[in-house]
Amino acid sequence: MELFAVNRYDETKLTKNDEEAQEELILQRLQRSFQEKAERRKQRKKSPEPQGDEEQQVAAPAEPEPEEPAQESESEEDEKAEPVVEEAKEDESKGEEPAAQAEPDFLVLGDAYFKKLKQVEEILPPWLSHPTVIDSDLSKKGKSIKKLGYLDDQVKANLKKLGFKRLFPVQETVIPWILDAHQKPTPFWPRDVCISSPTGSGKTLAFAVPVVQLLLNRIAPAIRALVILPVKELAEQVFGVFEKLCEGTKIRPLLLSRKQTFSVEQSKLVARFNGEYIPKVDIVVTTAGRLVEHLHSTTGFTLKHLRFLIIDEADRVMDQIQNDWLYHLNKHVKQESDEYLLGRAAGQLSQSELFDKPRQPHKLLFSATLSQDPEKLNTFKLFHPKLFTAVSDPAKRLAALV
The missing domain is CATH 3.40.50.300 (P-loop containing nucleotide triphosphate hydrolases)
Structure with missing residues (x-):
């Protein structure tokens, strides 16, 4: 049934050496992000302000499969890098105070807000x-x-x-x-x-x-x-x-x-x-x-x-x-x-x-x-x-x- 066989990736297929080089590049990026995260942890321990006792967990990176094409490896790299960036943003936001909520442009009636209303002046003929x-x-x-x-x-x-x-x-x-x-x-x-x-x-x-x-x-x-x-x-x-x-x-x-x-x-x-x-x-x-x-x-x-x-x-x-x-x-x-x-x-x-x-x-x-x-x-x-x-x-x- 060769009539229905379509080789879509024959022209863009990578060699084995190219795949290995791509994997090494991904591992280097992950190691670099882990090192930066470890340095930030050390700086927080040295600072006088107490930080939360919660331990941040980082999922260990899974080894990429060598047989998959390069395009799939790039998408896998992005998926692994996203949680690292999100964790870094969370760590940076812990030291910042929450922004004050903007007051609504309408009057909220109830126990949370009290204000004397303006007395309406009586207008007579x-x-x-x-x-x-x-x-x-x-x-x-x-x-x-x-x-x-x-x-x-x-x-x-x-x-x-x-x-x-x-x-x-x-x-x-x-x-x-x-x-x-x-x-x-x-x-x-x-x-x-x-x-x-x-x-x-x-x-x-x-x-x-x-x-x-x-x-x-x-x-x-x-x-x-x-x-x-x-x-x-x-x-x-x-x-x-x-x-x-x-x-x-x-x-x-x-x-x-x-x-x-x-x-x-x-x-x-x-x-x-x-x-x-x-x-x-x-x-x-x-x-x-x-x-x-x-x-x-x-x-x-x-x-x-x-x-x-x-x-x-x-x-x-x-x-x-x-x-x-x-x-x-x-x-x-x-x-x-x-x-x-x-x-x-x-x-x-x-x-x-x-x-x-x-x-x-x-x-x-x-x-x-x-x-x-x-x-x-x-x-x-x-x-x-x-x-x-x-x-x-x-x-x-x-x-x-x-």
Whole structure:
């Protein structure tokens, strides 16, 4: 079968003398490396620094087979020389200190690394960060109610019946501001108001007096003021104030708080005449839950004439998410007048947009601890809001102004 025999190495085949010379060269290289290694060991023993007690083992070189070709001998030489070089590198690296690990460019949380994080600075909208500060010291005497020229005589008389001779600082600041905001012509909407004042500072009269004053000249009854409170006990107190302020006027307030049956409240809200429903009251004081019930179940109950939306104890009312009263209120007004109660997208600037479109209700938010969370306050869609805050400590008052 010589046809399949291929002699690939006939031309490069080495003689016996060449093989012996190659083997001697390999042995010389190995002996030289062994000698260098022995010298390094002697130097380490003489040096004062202690070295490891581990004994380094060097495998004895195997004798090369004389019959293999020269190319295989060279590869065998490399294989034997590699462990020697690696051992030499290990010996040299023992005297060197390990390099310091580079710190990661990210923060590792846990027991191994502690660092104080930078405190994020609170960034508030300008109207929250620059409020109008009111002195809440009730011992200071304000102006006498008799000398207030912006209030009607009947309102002054009713305030006197309530036992008030002078206004508190919150009332003295907020009442004229609200009245002045409604004296501007039609294109200028009044700015929504947020009042943060402690309990007992006179917040109720701060919104009740201007509402009654502005509704004195109304022509026909319609729900023009809606006051929402978190619980029925507070609703009854606020209704009592409105009831006394409206004495001797045409304004009719009504309380919706489960104190009466639902059918009785419906009969006091609206009346049916010639097939149409006519509102019978001007001011509605209610809780959020009771309001939602009447929005869905009272026929003829409409808020399309609403001018004031007042939310007392706003923080507590905002937490009443279970009723979702804001959604139902906005949806009701949208169905009645094709307008959103809590804001609508403005069209192109035109005369019809400025004069023909109805005004949105003036929103007044009152609370002893008004939230400064812009996300919560954004649910009310406040229009260019104005913040009044009452601070009793002079140092805190100065800090609020800064």
